[in-house]
Amino acid sequence: xxxxxxxVHPGAWWAWALGLATAASTxxxxxxxxxxxxxxxxxxxxxxxxxxxxxxxxxxxWLGAAIVVVRVVLHVLVGLKLGTVALLxxxxxxxxxxxxxxxxxxxxxxxxxxxxxxxxLRLAVLVxxxxxxxxxxxxxxxxxxxxxxxxxxxxxxxxxxxxxxxLAESVQRVIRARRLRGDSATGLRAVRQVALxxxxxxxxxxxxxxxxxxxxxxxxxxDQAPSARRTTATLTLGGLLGACLGxxxxxxxxxxxxxGVPVLVLGLVLAVAGLWLGGRAVQRSxxxxxxxxxxxxxxxxxxAVTAGCLLVQARLDPVAMTMPIEPxxxxxxxxxxxxxxxxxxxxxVLTPEPPRSPARKAVSRAPTLAKGGAA
Amino acid sequence: MSAVLLEGVSVTYPGAERPTLVGVDxxxxxxxxxxxxxxxxxGKSTLLGVVNGTVPHFSGGLLNGRVVVHGRDTxxxxxxxxxxxxxxxxxxxxxxxxxxxxxxxxxxxxxxLALPAPxxxxxxxxxxxxLGIADLRDAPLRELSGGQQQRVAIGSVLTAHPRVxxxxxxxxxxxxxxxEEVLAAITRLVHDLAVTVLVAEHRVERVLQYADRVVHVGxxxxxxxxxxxxxxxxxxxxxxVVELGRWAGWRPLPLxxxxxxxxxxxLREALPDASPTDLSAPRPVAAGRGADRxxxxxxxxxxxxxxxxxxxxxxxxxxxxxAGEVAALMGRNGAGKSSLLWAVQGSGRLTSGRVRVGAxxxxxxxxxxARTRRAAVGLVPQTASDLLYLETVAAExxxxxxxxxxxTGSCSALLERIAPGTSRTLHPRDLSEGQRLALVxxxxxxxxxxxxxxxxxxxxxxxxxxRGLRQAVQELAGQGRAVLLSTHDVEFVAETAHxxxxxxxxxxxxxxxxxxxxxxxxAFAPQVAKVTSPGHWLTVDQVRxxxxxxxx
Numbered sequence: 002x003x004x005x006x007x008x009v010h011p012g013a014w015w016a017w018a019l020g021l022a023t024a025a026s027t028x029x030x031x032x033x034x035x036x037x038x039x040x041x042x043x044x045x046x047x048x049x050x051x052x053x054x055x056x057x058x059x060x061x062x063w064l065g066a067a068i069v070v071v072r073v074v075l076h077v078l079v080g081l082k083l084g085t086v087a088l089l090x091x092x093x094x095x096x097x098x099x100x101x102x103x104x105x106x107x108x109x110x111x112x113x114x115x116x117x118x119x120x121x122l123r124l125a126v127l128v129x130x131x132x133x134x135x136x137x138x139x140x141x142x143x144x145x146x147x148x149x150x151x152x153x154x155x156x157x158x159x160x161x162x163x164x165x166x167x168l169a170e171s172v173q174r175v176i177r178a179r180r181l182r183g184d185s186a187t188g189l190r191a192v193r194q195v196a197l198x199x200x201x202x203x204x205x206x207x208x209x210x211x212x213x214x215x216x217x218x219x220x221x222x223x224d225q226a227p228s229a230r231r232t233t234a235t236l237t238l239g240g241l242l243g244a245c246l247g248x249x250x251x252x253x254x255x256x257x258x259x260x261g262v263p264v265l266v267l268g269l270v271l272a273v274a275g276l277w278l279g280g281r282a283v284q285r286s287x288x289x290x291x292x293x294x295x296x297x298x299x300x301x302x303x304x305a306v307t308a309g310c311l312l313v314q315a316r317l318d319p320v321a322m323t324m325p326i327e328p329x330x331x332x333x334x335x336x337x338x339x340x341x342x343x344x345x346x347x348x349x350v351l352t353p354e355p356p357r358s359p360a361r362k363a364v365s366r367a368p369t370l371a372k373g374g375a376a
Numbered sequence: 377m378s379a380v381l382l383e384g385v386s387v388t389y390p391g392a393e394r395p396t397l398v399g400v401d402x403x404x405x406x407x408x409x410x411x412x413x414x415x416x417x418x419g420k421s422t423l424l425g426v427v428n429g430t431v432p433h434f435s436g437g438l439l440n441g442r443v444v445v446h447g448r449d450t451x452x453x454x455x456x457x458x459x460x461x462x463x464x465x466x467x468x469x470x471x472x473x474x475x476x477x478x479x480x481x482x483x484x485x486x487x488x489l490a491l492p493a494p495x496x497x498x499x500x501x502x503x504x505x506x507l508g509i510a511d512l513r514d515a516p517l518r519e520l521s522g523g524q525q526q527r528v529a530i531g532s533v534l535t536a537h538p539r540v541x542x543x544x545x546x547x548x549x550x551x552x553x554x555x556e557e558v559l560a561a562i563t564r565l566v567h568d569l570a571v572t573v574l575v576a577e578h579r580v581e582r583v584l585q586y587a588d589r590v591v592h593v594g595x596x597x598x599x600x601x602x603x604x605x606x607x608x609x610x611x612x613x614x615x616x617v618v619e620l621g622r623w624a625g626w627r628p629l630p631l632x633x634x635x636x637x638x639x640x641x642x643l644r645e646a647l648p649d650a651s652p653t654d655l656s657a658p659r660p661v662a663a664g665r666g667a668d669r670x671x672x673x674x675x676x677x678x679x680x681x682x683x684x685x686x687x688x689x690x691x692x693x694x695x696x697x698x699a700g701e702v703a704a705l706m707g708r709n710g711a712g713k714s715s716l717l718w719a720v721q722g723s724g725r726l727t728s729g730r731v732r733v734g735a736x737x738x739x740x741x742x743x744x745x746a747r748t749r750r751a752a753v754g755l756v757p758q759t760a761s762d763l764l765y766l767e768t769v770a771a772e773x774x775x776x777x778x779x780x781x782x783x784t785g786s787c788s789a790l791l792e793r794i795a796p797g798t799s800r801t802l803h804p805r806d807l808s809e810g811q812r813l814a815l816v817x818x819x820x821x822x823x824x825x826x827x828x829x830x831x832x833x834x835x836x837x838x839x840x841x842x843r844g845l846r847q848a849v850q851e852l853a854g855q856g857r858a859v860l861l862s863t864h865d866v867e868f869v870a871e872t873a874h875x876x877x878x879x880x881x882x883x884x885x886x887x888x889x890x891x892x893x894x895x896x897x898x899a900f901a902p903q904v905a906k907v908t909s910p911g912h913w914l915t916v917d918q919v920r921x922x923x924x925x926x927x928x
Contacts, residue, residue, distance in 0.1 A: 052476065179763075181750065182820075183746040194765045202759075211434075212455075213472030215430070216456070217456075217459055218459025219488050222456075285488060286492060287493070
């Protein structure tokens with residue numbers, strides 16, 4: 002079957018990644034966690050595009066590795082050491098009685114270390130799942146789904162998404178320019194000398210972008226009757242107020258019951274209605290709308306199946322989903338969970354390939370690189 | 377009915393002592409190309425911003441009077457409500473891009489106007505063709521050249537089918553060829569689609585011949601407008617061809633090279649045959665502050681190669697700069713000019729090659745620390761303001777004196793020579809473009825480097841500021857310094873440089889005296905050279921000097 006290369010709906014990738022993340026959160030079994038990690042990496046490698054976001058995936062892998070390392074170091078320093086197989090004799094610091102819960106140093110046992118590593122691994126896999134969603138789904142395309150009524154907030158989000166890479170660029174540029182002044186100040190003084198021009202630059206660019214979005218019709222509203230505008234404002238404000246009251250009632254045990262969940266739900270309903278009404282005044286259309294077709298259903302379903310299988314397995318046989326620590330033994334490989342994780346890898350083959358941007362000629366690439374690099 | 381109507385418009389920004397625009401009455405008819413001229417900081421951008429309501433809706437400030445665009449008043453319509461009527465393109469196209477690829481950017485404005493998808497598809501294809509960028513359809517915006525980016529920026533507002541197009545210095549960052557592309561696209565819109573165009577431009581010579589009306593914004597905020605030939609008789613900004621026409625007394629005043637050539641038959645006959653090459657040769661070198669600066673090689677570079685990743689920016693360049701010489705580095709956007717300057721200075725990347733400063737054998741700037749290097753080769757980068765971070769001009773000057781261990785007041789004295797009367801108490805950001813450049817130049821000159829490199833110093837400067845820069849550069853060369861400046865401004869090169877080095881795709885393709893290199897190239901020839909060809913006259917001053925009795 003030949004498929005036309007196209008990008009898959011960003012929502013589908015998020016659904017898939019959240020499914021994987023949910024699955025990862027149910028288990029400490031290193032076999033399953035390792036498989037989930039492998040599945041996420043496989044799909045990213047097979048289906049990511051060429052945007053800078055896609056290239057940032059390795060940062061998430063490094064972050065995951067850092068989480069594991071930090072957890073191990075913390076375990077050795079202040080962790081509660083349990084077990085029988087001594088690994089590393091570290092002298093313990095005797096704490097006074099008011100800090101009895103904290104153990105500094107102490108012999109490191111294999112069981113405790115394995116437990117710490119598997120817990121850290123779970124968190125790392127969660128982070129990598131989110132990273133996979135970021136690498137596969139272009140955040141700018143996802144922004145299109147932003148509620149139309151909140152146009153001003155949308156402007157801010159677009160600017161922050163655009164400004165982040167530019168910020169790194171201007172930091173490099175200003176640091177290079179500092180050298181031209183023969184300035185080798187370090188520490189706080191250097192921060193000020195770099196930060197001021199960079200912040201000015203970023204602020205200027207942000208204002209230019211906001212102005213450009215405005216003059217190109219972003220947040221353009223069709224004429225609405227004043228009564229409709231008033232209704233929208235009342236609904237939204239009243240709804241948000243209700244939600245706040247409801248939350249207060251829910252958390253404060255002394256307040257009457259009706260102030261809790263009922264007010265919260267009512268407030269949320271009113272707020273959503275207000276947003277919907279306000280959004281009707283902002284009319285937008287979509288050039289090449291991201292279709293939601295079979296590949297999207299497949300992708301989202303794959304994530305759901307993975308999450309479902311592991312949740313069911315955890316209900317049926319919770320022991321198989323954990324790393325047996327006391328006594329230490331090899332982890333089990335439950336069949337249902339294994340199948341679930343493998344289903345999560347299907348998007349790597351069942352979705353169309355992402356479009357490849359055509360190779361640019363060296364001449365037309367040079368300007369950007371010359372400016373971005375050591376121009 | 378006028379397409380754009382301004383009635384008694386005054387604009388005062390918050391905190392400003394006096395209004396930026398005063399009592400502006402202006403009517404631009406449909407299908408007109410109005411060229412907005414004026415000194416830097418005179419309020420050209422404000423006048424353009426008023427048209428689509430960015431001033432005061434976005435910028436803040438107080439607007440008196442009435443602005444009506446095709447029947448819509450900006451008092452009741454915000455910029456976003458005029459998006460289907462007025463298209464705005466700024467100076468820096470990349471700063472206004474919202475999406476990632478050319479096609480998405482072209483569609484963005486239409487999406488906001490909720491046009492149906494089939495209409496959008498059709499208009500995107502049409503616009504790609506009108507601007508000649510169909511082959512760039514899927515290209516990432518950041519990888520385009522400057523001229524391509526500017527055309528995409530124009531296309532991205534055209535898709536909404538605006539009836540008024542507002543362009544703020546659309547060609548200021550572009551090389552001559554890129555500027556031609558953009559201007560060709562604009563004139564095509566005016567002639568084929570009867571779009572009303574308001575365009576502000578410092579390099580008046582590029583647009584003047586296409587303009588139906590010239591709007592002059594004075595430094596006092598008063599605005600006058602009229603036919604180009606009439607306005608140019610008295611305007612305080614005038615391209616060389618107009619200056620030549622004023623001096624020669626040609627009426628009607630020529631606005632294009634073609635007009636001037638037709639009017640200048642007798643001038644060409646009267647000009648002596650001898651070419652003024654000796655005028656552009658380096659003058660005898662006076663003793664500078666450093667005694668060792670005799671005539672000789674100030675900087676020598678051999679086989680300079682700069683690579684950024686897999687892109688070769690500079691591909692084996694040999695370059696010698698002599699003391700007392702002003703050399704201009706020209707070439708397309710992305711030809712490797714900036715990379716060469718940074719590599720030669722020693723702070724930028726240098727993949728291979730050898731650079732020596734001073735008389736043979738010379739010293740390698742790379743082996744020095746940042747302070748010594750700065751005293752050997754000075755560089756003013758493209759974004760000159762990157763070097764400034766203090767609150768006042770005076771503080772920057774004191775800091776520069778400390779950095780270069782120069783006597784107190786050196787930098788301030790230099791600044792006074794380059795840009796007399798620059799306020800010492802202002803924040804550097806509040807200076808005009810020319811004054812800010814002068815400040816950075818003074819800061820870099822405080823270290824007294826025998827070699828000075830300037831990366832696009834003429835960007836955003838008006839004619840007066842360029843004259844100041846020219847005098848400063850020539851004075852530096854007179855002190856025995858070698859000056860190398862990269863620029864796209866052929867008129868500035870013709871008046872300033874002794875020698876021109878042209879780069880293309882990282883290589884030097886031409887290197888020689890200004891009169892020989894620029895005259896032979898249609899893109900780089902200054903207007904006076906085109907008018908007086910086959911003679912080798914480059915500037916109005918040269919012609920004036922050759923005919924002291926006045927024009928025939």
